[in-house]
Amino acid sequence: MEKMALKDSTYRLKKARVLLTKKLTENEKFFDLALKDGETLDHEPGQFIMISMPGVGEVPISICSSPTKRDSFELCVRAVGKVTTSLHNLKAGDEIGIRGPYGKGFPIRILEGNDLLIIAGGLGIAPLRSLITYVLDNRRDFGKVHILFGCKEPKDMLFNDELDTWNARTDLHYACTVDRAAPDWAGNVGVITTLIPGVDIEPSRTFAAVVGPPIMYNFVIKELLAKGIPERQVLLSFERNMKCGNGKCGRCQIQNLYVCQDGPVFNYEQIKNLSEAF
Numbered sequence: 001m002e003k004m005a006l007k008d009s010t011y012r013l014k015k016a017r018v019l020l021t022k023k024l025t026e027n028e029k030f031f032d033l034a035l036k037d038g039e040t041l042d043h044e045p046g047q048f049i050m051i052s053m054p055g056v057g058e059v060p061i062s063i064c065s066s067p068t069k070r071d072s073f074e075l076c077v078r079a080v081g082k083v084t085t086s087l088h089n090l091k092a093g094d095e096i097g098i099r100g101p102y103g104k105g106f107p108i109r110i111l112e113g114n115d116l117l118i119i120a121g122g123l124g125i126a127p128l129r130s131l132i133t134y135v136l137d138n139r140r141d142f143g144k145v146h147i148l149f150g151c152k153e154p155k156d157m158l159f160n161d162e163l164d165t166w167n168a169r170t171d172l173h174y175a176c177t178v179d180r181a182a183p184d185w186a187g188n189v190g191v192i193t194t195l196i197p198g199v200d201i202e203p204s205r206t207f208a209a210v211v212g213p214p215i216m217y218n219f220v221i222k223e224l225l226a227k228g229i230p231e232r233q234v235l236l237s238f239e240r241n242m243k244c245g246n247g248k249c250g251r252c253q254i255q256n257l258y259v260c261q262d263g264p265v266f267n268y269e270q271i272k273n274l275s276e277a278f
């Protein structure tokens, strides 16, 4: 009976108030939200929530802030369809319903004491920003940290102020690249895989955390394995259409795995034989 009540509580719709919204690019908007009555979200980096827009629908969105930020939590949303577009219309003071946090995020306890190679493609920086901020807030618990970020064009770069801060830090290595340069771009040009060979790592103690568009995964995985990183130390986050977000409806299923519950973060060893995963 108690177990049942616990299970059902994971479906609970919680009210969240929008504290701040900020346009990041033409298509992406940043949101800072607080749960009502001072409740904390208590998420892990890499987890997601289901956001409900009344009369429109519900969508999964990654939490892009670190759990070390207790008073509120942050999201970065790309407007692609009806729910995400209606989310973009929210203003400070508006209230929405959320469920979660759901899923398995990055295994922080396993990552502690090891080196990290964090690779973000485009909007993949959203869940990885949660991990990066957590690592920087607990910097002494981790070894070397490398962050590689790639976007199609300079105008697509997200969290520009934070990128500058990461670039200026001496306790991490940051590099970014764009597929296509703009006239005022003086940085690297080329797909993200071009940055990987130049990163100096000790493969046995390095965990790679990779999030980006599906097309990126095969190429990046090939480079990481070529560098000698063991398969179980290559962590990837997957996106699938979702309904319940909580292992009940099967919408997100890849063979025997539910992306919403067994993932969204998987290690490569777990999913390498699931052709549908890629």
Ligand SMILES: Cc1cc2nc3c(=O)[nH]c(=O)nc-3n(C[C@H](O)[C@H](O)[C@H](O)COP(=O)(O)OP(=O)(O)OC[C@H]3O[C@@H](n4cnc5c(N)ncnc54)[C@H](O)[C@@H]3O)c2cc1C
Pocket (backbone or CB within 6 Å): 048, 057, 059, 060, 061, 062, 063, 076, 077, 078, 079, 080, 081, 082, 083, 084, 085, 123, 126, 127, 238, 239, 240, 241, 242, 264
């Ligand atoms: C675990 C997880 C975390 C996510 N985190 C973020 C995030 O941090 N920020 C963000 O902007 N988006 C994120 N997404 C994607 C987001 O959920 C979809 O963009 C959203 O569901 C689209 O809903 P819509 O009603 O706006 O668009 P719709 O009108 O439903 O569809 C618009 C287009 O988007 C496609 N689409 C719908 N759902 C998804 C999906 N889940 N993944 C990929 N394509 C989809 C449709 O096939 C269609 O082509 C995440 C998805 C998952 C599964």
Ligand code: FES
Pocket (backbone or CB within 6 Å): 241, 242, 243, 244, 245, 246, 247, 248, 249, 250, 251, 252, 253, 258, 259, 260, 261
């Ligand atoms: S979304 Fe329902 S089982 Fe994953």
